[in-house]
Amino acid sequence: MPQPRPPYRVGPSEFDIDPDRLEVAVARYDQGKGLIGGNPERRPRWLHPLPPEPASVFRLLESSPEHRQRLQTFLTAAPLEIEIGSAYGEFILDWAAAHPERHFLAFEVKWKLLARLAKRSERRGLANLWLSDDDARYDLPRLLAPGSVDVFHILFPDPWWKPKHQARRLFVPPFVDLLAQLLHPGGMLRVATDVPGYGEVIQDLVEGHGAFTPTQPQLAARFAGATPTSRQAFCEETGRPYTYYYFVRR
Ligand SMILES: C[S@@+](CC[C@H](N)C(=O)[O-])C[C@H]1O[C@@H](n2cnc3c(N)ncnc32)[C@H](O)[C@@H]1O
Structure with missing residues (x-):
């Protein structure tokens, strides 16, 4: 059944960077600055219930030790791909099924x-997909060993236009350090955006990091059969340009 189209905004034409706020965000990154919903360690309780265990859904600070053990076993049992910001899930559900x-x-x-x-x-019986509504930035360093990830998919990340929200942007230097640490050599960071200024920031940060190759557009062939995300479908329907980047871990 076709999914309802989300109410996408196009955003301002200029992608601004507020250097002072970004500096604070980077300086306080390890204390959880910018985490969506705040630092989960300081959260008194979670308002929304998750599907009951053993469903393949978790919260790092809420799930039982047995459930987290099942997750840990799962994470190391096959080559691992991670998507951050799945939204409607068009891409990840089909990709996992394939x-x-x-x-x-x-x-x-x-x-x-x-x-x-x-x-x-669950309806599709996908035994190879686990899900979480934690902020990925909190969980990834706590869940995964260095070199344990094969592919990161970060498709159309929120640009967080307002200066006061810029600390929430995924692509800042400590996050790129984290991706570099978790990907194994030859692993891939696949990113898409329809915000040209953000694309430039991402490309500069990743290519300037030293751990990644320049983007390799020919690697798009590996994902030729991938279902477009909902934001990508919106761009295609409205003629809005977007770019995919494929950075390989050296
Ligand atoms: C602009 S939407 C794009 C969604 C989808 N990838 C697409 O292309 O249609 C970004 C999504 O990422 C989610 N998100 C943003 N930051 C996140 C984070 N740190 N961890 C997990 N999800 C995040 C948001 O809730 C939102 O659904």
């Missing part, structure tokens, strides 16, 4: 979207 020999972990902080994703995954 690659039963690989394992997938998808993060989506919006609980309603996550709950819908979980239902659709």
Whole structure:
């Protein structure tokens, strides 16, 4: 059944960077500055219930030790691909179904979207997909060993236009350090955006990092059969340009 089209905004034409706020965000990154929903360690409780265990959905600070152990086993049992910001899940549900020999972990902080994703995954019997509504930035360094990820998919990340929200942007130097640490040599960071200024920032940060090759557009062939995300479909319908980047871990 076709999904309802989300109410996408196009955003201002200029992608601004507020250097002072970004400096604070980077300086306080390890204390959880910019995490969506705040630092989960200081959260008194979670308002929304997750599907009951053993469904393949977790919150790092809420799930039982047994459930987290199942997750840890899953994360190391096959080549691992991670999506950050799955939203409606068009891409990850089809991609996981098409690659039963690989394992997938998808993060989506919006609980309603996550709950819908979980239902659709269960309906399709996807045993190779785990989900969380934690902020991926909190979980990744706590869950995964260095070099344990094969592919990161970060498709149309929020640009967070307002200066006061810029600390929430994924692409800042400590986040690129994290991706570099978690990908194994030869692993891939696949990113898309329709915000040209953000694309430039991402490309500068990743290519300037030293751990990644310049983007390799020919690697798009590996994802030729991938279902477009909902934001990509919106861009295609409205003629809005977008760019995919494929950075390989050296
Ligand atoms: C602009 S939407 C793009 C969604 C989808 N990838 C697409 O292309 O249609 C970005 C999504 O990422 C989610 N998100 C943003 N930051 C996140 C984070 N740190 N961890 C997990 N999800 C995040 C948002 O809730 C939102 O659903």
